[in-house]
Amino acid sequence: MPITKAFTTEIDYVSILDEHGNFDAQLGSDLISNDELVQLYEQMLTSRRFDEVAFKLQRSGRMGTYPQNMGQEATSLGAAFALEPHDWLVPCYRENTGLFHRGLPMEYILLHWMGDERGNQIPRELFMTPLAIPIGTQMLHATGLAWASKYRGESNIACTFFGDGATSEGDFHEAMNFAANLDIPVIFFCQNNHWAISVPGHIQCSAPTVAQRGVAYGMDCVQCDGNDIFAVTKVVKDAAQRARDNNRPTFIEAVTYRLGDHTTADDARRYRDEEEVEMWKTRDPMIRMRDHLKSLNLWNDSKEAAATEKAETLVAEAVKRAEEIAEQPVSEIFDSMYNTIDDPEMIRQRQTMRTSSIGQDPTQVESTEQVN
Amino acid sequence: MANLTLVQAINLALVQEMEKDDRVIILGEDVGLNGGVFRVTEGLHKRFGGDRVVDSPLAESGIIGTSVGLAMAGLRPVPEIQFEGFLGPAYDQICTHAARMRTRTRGALTVPMTIRVPVGGGIHAPELHSDSPESIYTHTPGLKVVMPASPYDAKGLLISAIRDPDPVIYFEPKRIYRAFREEVPEDEYTIPIGKARVVAEGEEMTVISWGASVVQCMSAIEKSDRSIELIDLRTISPIDMETIETSVKKTGRVVIVHEAPKTCGVGAELSARIMEHCFLYLEAPVQRVTGFDTIMPYYKLELEYLPDTERISKAIDEVAVY
Numbered sequence: 093m094p095i096t097k098a099f100t101t102e103i104d105y106v107s108i109l110d111e112h113g114n115f116d117a118q119l120g121s122d123l124i125s126n127d128e129l130v131q132l133y134e135q136m137l138t139s140r141r142f143d144e145v146a147f148k149l150q151r152s153g154r155m156g157t158y159p160q161n162m163g164q165e166a167t168s169l170g171a172a173f174a175l176e177p178h179d180w181l182v183p184c185y186r187e188n189t190g191l192f193h194r195g196l197p198m199e200y201i202l203l204h205w206m207g208d209e210r211g212n213q214i215p216r217e218l219f220m221t222p223l224a225i226p227i228g229t230q231m232l233h234a235t236g237l238a239w240a241s242k243y244r245g246e247s248n249i250a251c252t253f254f255g256d257g258a259t260s261e262g263d264f265h266e267a268m269n270f271a272a273n274l275d276i277p278v279i280f281f282c283q284n285n286h287w288a289i290s291v292p293g294h295i296q297c298s299a300p301t302v303a304q305r306g307v308a309y310g311m312d313c314v315q316c317d318g319n320d321i322f323a324v325t326k327v328v329k330d331a332a333q334r335a336r337d338n339n340r341p342t343f344i345e346a347v348t349y350r351l352g353d354h355t356t357a358d359d360a361r362r363y364r365d366e367e368e369v370e371m372w373k374t375r376d377p378m379i380r381m382r383d384h385l386k387s388l389n390l391w392n393d394s395k396e397a398a399a400t401e402k403a404e405t406l407v408a409e410a411v412k413r414a415e416e417i418a419e420q421p422v423s424e425i426f427d428s429m430y431n432t433i434d435d436p437e438m439i440r441q442r443q444t445m446r447t448s449s450i451g452q453d454p455t456q457v458e459s460t461e462q463v464n
Numbered sequence: 465m466a467n468l469t470l471v472q473a474i475n476l477a478l479v480q481e482m483e484k485d486d487r488v489i490i491l492g493e494d495v496g497l498n499g500g501v502f503r504v505t506e507g508l509h510k511r512f513g514g515d516r517v518v519d520s521p522l523a524e525s526g527i528i529g530t531s532v533g534l535a536m537a538g539l540r541p542v543p544e545i546q547f548e549g550f551l552g553p554a555y556d557q558i559c560t561h562a563a564r565m566r567t568r569t570r571g572a573l574t575v576p577m578t579i580r581v582p583v584g585g586g587i588h589a590p591e592l593h594s595d596s597p598e599s600i601y602t603h604t605p606g607l608k609v610v611m612p613a614s615p616y617d618a619k620g621l622l623i624s625a626i627r628d629p630d631p632v633i634y635f636e637p638k639r640i641y642r643a644f645r646e647e648v649p650e651d652e653y654t655i656p657i658g659k660a661r662v663v664a665e666g667e668e669m670t671v672i673s674w675g676a677s678v679v680q681c682m683s684a685i686e687k688s689d690r691s692i693e694l695i696d697l698r699t700i701s702p703i704d705m706e707t708i709e710t711s712v713k714k715t716g717r718v719v720i721v722h723e724a725p726k727t728c729g730v731g732a733e734l735s736a737r738i739m740e741h742c743f744l745y746l747e748a749p750v751q752r753v754t755g756f757d758t759i760m761p762y763y764k765l766e767l768e769y770l771p772d773t774e775r776i777s778k779a780i781d782e783v784a785v786y
């Protein structure tokens with residue numbers, strides 16, 4: 093018997109607006125209207141400004157560790173734009189732009205990194221889960237959220253975001269396997285920014301593309317230019333269609349780059365070449381979009397100046413709201429632990445947090461009055 | 465002798481053990497070129513090469529599961545989990561496999577590995593970077609659990625852990641990674657696993673703690689005019705009951721301090737053991753000063769959660785006058 097092919101495949105790469113300004117009109121013409129394009133650019137600008145300000149807040153001691161989103165704006169923005177407002181967004185922590193697009197007030201993200209859980213108290217109607225700190229865990233939740241909507245016969249789907257590093261975690265593979273085999277309408281959106289802190293992509297995946305991981309699970313998969321808002325919009329729209337029509341998941345690899353350090357606690361000069369960073373700066377999604385807008389006569393320097401000023405104001409207002417939020421009562425740490433708190437031990441701990449050392453039942457300690 | 469931080473002391477122990485024994489290899493996320501996110505493995509990649517200091521894929525279950533295999537084959541892996549909050553995915557490999565291998569093979573296969581994990585709160589870190597899960601692993605038979613509270617002990621305990629024939633979780637209290645320096649001998653020495661340290665001697669009361677809380681206890685004791693004995697557990701599993709018993713029989717009063725939540729914290733076990741060994745010597749109920757029975761709050765409220773000098777002092781006074 094001759095050896096035959098059991099299976100062969102190819103992975104599509106989608107690029108519509110490249111870094112040289114080439115635009116594929118056939119693929120790109122009906123994706124984003126001119127008005128929408130301007131709005132999306134302004135949102136990128138605001139998000140980039142937010143990133144700069146958040147960085148400075150950390151550096152000046154007004155905020156804790158912060159992961160910059162710089163350079164990756166087109167990914168989550170394109171995805172959020174391509175989805176419906178009631179589709180679940182299940183993020184990691186580099187998706188500010190998409191979350192803001194959906195309507196998340198910017199101070200939520202600031203509060204999160206300021207060490208305040210109220211930054212996660214996201215209004216239900218925004219259909220998004222809070223930032224996920226444990227890497228590679230949230231894709232299973234997205235799968236469950238999408239599964240619930242399929243079960244109820246509802247039209248919304250879920251889209252989950254994660255990095256290249258996250259594709260090494262077991263939970264990622266379990267989520268892909270559940271979604272493909274149980275026909276769940278979820279989109280797996282991998283932001284391949286080439287680094288997981290200091291670890292380069294080939295340590296996470298030694299196949300030519302990350303996208304092809306989807307093949308092994310029997311799901312559609314595609315690679316796109318993640319710094320091209322048109323390409324991202326297209327692949328997410330296609331994936332959403334597939335999910336809504338046939339309950340089929342899609343794995344998307346958006347190729348992008350982390351222009352900043354991993355977080356403010358990191359120093360990327362220790363492990364990556366400046367040349368690589370410089371090269372990727374030329375592929376910055378914002379530059380590309382601005383040049384495109386200019387070529388369509390939709391943008392000019394005075395519009396840029398006005399939009400920049402507006403972004404500065406919006407961000408400054410968000411910072412003010414975050415910094416001026418009312419102080420939480422200390423007992424808050426108990427209040428959301430359960431639906432109701434009726435364990436007498438917890439109630440006692442809550443009542444006496446600052447007045448007792450917490451160890452003892454006061455009826456055992458006749459002497460506490462002497463020392464309180 | 466050099467004046468080292470806890471981070472430097474751990475680094476020195478790793479260098480010396482790796483020089484001495486080529487079965488020792490390090491693996492984990494960002495431990496190579498980057499030297500670890502806390503720089504604990506700084507310089508090791510350059511010195512020992514990528515075969516012995518391995519940047520692994522981002523997968524905690526993978527890091528520990530392969531370490532189990534490496535160890536069964538006779539190597540001495542020292543895997544790192546980047547923060548205690550990410551032990552979750554590795555839990556299965558630690559508790560279901562590493563802890564059980566010797567028993568279930570009746571000694572035919574063993575797992576001599578040392579899992580290094582930064583632990584605890586107080587550094588303004590993001591979510592899941594500040595927990596204290598030591599009691600989970602103390603409650604898992606088959607593991608040893610160690611947590612140094614000083615640079616000197618950090619070096620000696622790590623060397624013992626690496627040479628130990630069984631799996632050891634070596635928790636590194638990140639709040640005191642660089643909080644102070646101490647003379648750490650260049651020469652090789654070990655601190656035995658299972659031996660507590662009497663940090664200060666006293667007659668009226670015994671305070672027991674471990675990790676970063678030891679520092680808090682020291683300042684509470686300094687502020688008190690009572691004669692207080694402070695025990696730093698150093699090894700949480702197995703517990704050094706001999707040292708505790710000797711002290712408690714002398715003082716009759718005990719305060720236990722830990723960052724972890726109160727319920728089923730290691731303090732509960734210590735308290736029960738003290739009852740078993742010293743009941744007739746006790747002058748007061750054993751008192752615990754701990755984290756609350758809540759999720760570790762984000763950093764805005766973390767200092768309200770962690771036992772501080774004020775709460776420890778209060779407990780000392782309460783127990784003293786009981």
Ligand SMILES: Cc1ncc(C[n+]2csc(CCOP(=O)(O)OP(=O)(O)O)c2C)c(N)n1
Pocket residue numbers: 186225226227228254255256257258259283285287288289350354493522524546550553
């Ligand atoms: C389970 C888990 N392990 C380790 C970490 C520490 N950590 C935080 S971010 C990160 C790298 C993530 O890389 P990637 O998934 O590519 O996302 P990126 O940060 O590049 O966007 C690591 C190792 C974590 N947060 N969660």
Ligand SMILES: [Mg+2]
Pocket residue numbers: 255256257283284285286287288289
């Ligand atoms: Mg990455």
